Amino acid sequence: xxxxxxxxxQEAKCDQAAGAGSIPPREDGxxxxxxxxAPWAITVLAYAVITVLISTRMINPYWQQIIQFALIMAISxxxxxxxxxxxxxxxxxxAAFYGIGAYTSALITKSFPHSGIPMFVLSMFAAVAVVAAVxxxxxxxxxxxxxxxxxxxxxxxxxxVKVLFDNADRVIPKLGGSxxxxxxxxxxxxxxxxxxxxxxxxxxxxxxxxxxGRACISIREDEIAAESVGVNTTKYKTLGFVLGCSFAGxxxxxxxxxxxxxxxxxxxxxKSIDVLLIxxxxxxxxMSGTIVAAIGWTFLLEGLRVILPPxxxxxxxxxxxxxxxxVMILRPRGLWGGVEFGFLKPSERxxxxxxxxx
Amino acid sequence: xxxxxQQLINGLQLGFVYALIALGYTMVYGIVRxxxxxxxxxxxxxxxxxxxxxxxxxxxxxxxxAFAMIGCAILGISIERIAYKPLRSAPRIASLITAxxxxxxxxxxxxxxxxxxxxxxxxxxxxxxxxxQVGGVSxxxxxxxxxxxxxxxxIVLQYFVQRTKVGMAMRAVSFDxxxxxxxxxxxxxxxxxxxxIGSALAAAGGVLYGVAYPQINPFMGIMPGLKAFVAAVLxxxxxxxxxxxxxxxxxxxxxxxxxxxxxxxxxxxxFSILIIVLIVKPTGLxxxxxxxxx
Numbered sequence: 001x002x003x004x005x006x007x008x009x010q011e012a013k014c015d016q017a018a019g020a021g022s023i024p025p026r027e028d029g030x031x032x033x034x035x036x037x038a039p040w041a042i043t044v045l046a047y048a049v050i051t052v053l054i055s056t057r058m059i060n061p062y063w064q065q066i067i068q069f070a071l072i073m074a075i076s077x078x079x080x081x082x083x084x085x086x087x088x089x090x091x092x093x094x095a096a097f098y099g100i101g102a103y104t105s106a107l108i109t110k111s112f113p114h115s116g117i118p119m120f121v122l123s124m125f126a127a128v129a130v131v132a133a134v135x136x137x138x139x140x141x142x143x144x145x146x147x148x149x150x151x152x153x154x155x156x157x158x159x160x161v162k163v164l165f166d167n168a169d170r171v172i173p174k175l176g177g178s179x180x181x182x183x184x185x186x187x188x189x190x191x192x193x194x195x196x197x198x199x200x201x202x203x204x205x206x207x208x209x210x211x212x213g214r215a216c217i218s219i220r221e222d223e224i225a226a227e228s229v230g231v232n233t234t235k236y237k238t239l240g241f242v243l244g245c246s247f248a249g250x251x252x253x254x255x256x257x258x259x260x261x262x263x264x265x266x267x268x269x270x271k272s273i274d275v276l277l278i279x280x281x282x283x284x285x286x287m288s289g290t291i292v293a294a295i296g297w298t299f300l301l302e303g304l305r306v307i308l309p310p311x312x313x314x315x316x317x318x319x320x321x322x323x324x325x326x327v328m329i330l331r332p333r334g335l336w337g338g339v340e341f342g343f344l345k346p347s348e349r350x351x352x353x354x355x356x357x358x
Numbered sequence: 359x360x361x362x363x364q365q366l367i368n369g370l371q372l373g374f375v376y377a378l379i380a381l382g383y384t385m386v387y388g389i390v391r392x393x394x395x396x397x398x399x400x401x402x403x404x405x406x407x408x409x410x411x412x413x414x415x416x417x418x419x420x421x422x423x424a425f426a427m428i429g430c431a432i433l434g435i436s437i438e439r440i441a442y443k444p445l446r447s448a449p450r451i452a453s454l455i456t457a458x459x460x461x462x463x464x465x466x467x468x469x470x471x472x473x474x475x476x477x478x479x480x481x482x483x484x485x486x487x488x489x490x491q492v493g494g495v496s497x498x499x500x501x502x503x504x505x506x507x508x509x510x511x512x513i514v515l516q517y518f519v520q521r522t523k524v525g526m527a528m529r530a531v532s533f534d535x536x537x538x539x540x541x542x543x544x545x546x547x548x549x550x551x552x553x554x555i556g557s558a559l560a561a562a563g564g565v566l567y568g569v570a571y572p573q574i575n576p577f578m579g580i581m582p583g584l585k586a587f588v589a590a591v592l593x594x595x596x597x598x599x600x601x602x603x604x605x606x607x608x609x610x611x612x613x614x615x616x617x618x619x620x621x622x623x624x625x626x627x628x629f630s631i632l633i634i635v636l637i638v639k640p641t642g643l644x645x646x647x648x649x650x651x652x
Contacts, residue, residue: 141637148393152591153636156629159584163626178622269584273458280455314470321462325441328456332448 071193074294079247085284087240088220090151093158099267101249102256120187131249165264180263188258289336360494373609374508378563379586380601382556388596395457398583399464404561419484427558434557469576481572594645
């Protein structure tokens, strides 16, 4: 019960400190009161419905995995959206951090196989800490680069990390190297992925609408202008990057304990592109878009497997890029660009107060 | 020492193939600021066209090379018209994602059974393999042909870009698209031409790659494409001599790392060099220094 007032307080705080650029504020009054309760109701309902469907075996284990994978992609995508969509730093190496998180936690839980969930939680903290440290160390030098050059440097970093995964068994045999890492305990379930995704969403929402987030957005809009009004651009770029990569790391932890098998090819350049696709398709700087796109993308790829007749199943990966090209040509700003669900928007009250202080 | 020289020659051979691909990246980036991820797959299509030219149509080698180059030039121009042109005024990330889409499409469409098929194919060798020994270092006809074709094409390209009127128009468009348009240059035509030339060079690279490393499949373009792109960045993207320099460095680093360190680490070394160069000299070795406008 003590959770509730805190939740409201957070809500109110977020109302005061919001503002993601182009997103229109939500209307106050009754619509807002409804809008405040409805998303939570929908969230609880969605969780309850899917849990019931899983426990009554209406959703078979295969589709359970797909649902969880979609949520994992959403967590990773939210991280990249923070880096690219909100802070404006182009990263093509997201899968590397995802992989570092996955391998770190898998190494820990595999080393202590009988410790159960507490070790899983511990490994998650450890993995996120390692990912954050790596992101900080690599971010410090390369975040000085701009736009495409930053993308290329992160791409190069991603490929180096993949090569290191390939050769990891020479140092730590347990990591398996290019043969893959087997026998990771399966701890991830729907509840874990669902609440991790929800937590990621709330953390990012509150970050984006805080003063830190606004500093990041100002860097995206114009780095030189931001610097000239006293925003410490290096600090906020690094902060956004480290935080975004940490989400990739957490997603990696869930991934490792979902499939119980890791292979370096799960974290190559194309996987970084997959996350980028989700973020851009959803719309840069739109949390709702990332979530809808992550779920839509995963279900499209798997759904095509189901709806296509077997004789043209080879066409699955031909149809998918064609759809991608068509969507990009028709909606170059993403399907959901500039649109947010009600509870992810700043309130009008905040926008007006910020206008008066301008 | 002879072993080192031998590796250097092998590295140059790989480097010149990369150079032919890197030129397409650098020219396209110079003119429309697009990282054309589909370029590596155009290279793959070029290799396959050469394969069919030699095996099915029994073309002599130079005709097969020209066949692949023309085929890919048409492919490159069509890709630009269909996929990139509608997005020219959209955010740049949209065209980048579209480029990824085109890349995936080319890979998976060509691996359908009635197109090229998903399997590895052995590349035919359209000339006799002769090996010459000079002071402990061996040259083969393959290396001579790779060097001759690549250097020949580079000289033609350099002449075309620097000395002809159309080349001047290309430089003008890459310098400032709008002003070039005001000066009476047909910008759309020049962009198409750039894609055409870049794709034709990639096709030549594909045929040479097939001859030198005789195994091809629809996914062969991914890694050489990425490395050629890295080479273009290393040399300074937008600069033609830079692309060649970067590609030669990449090729030599890759073969010498394989020979003296470990073949599994070669990508890590090549990409580490890229990161270091970018940190020290952010616009690449021969790239123009940009000024920040406020």
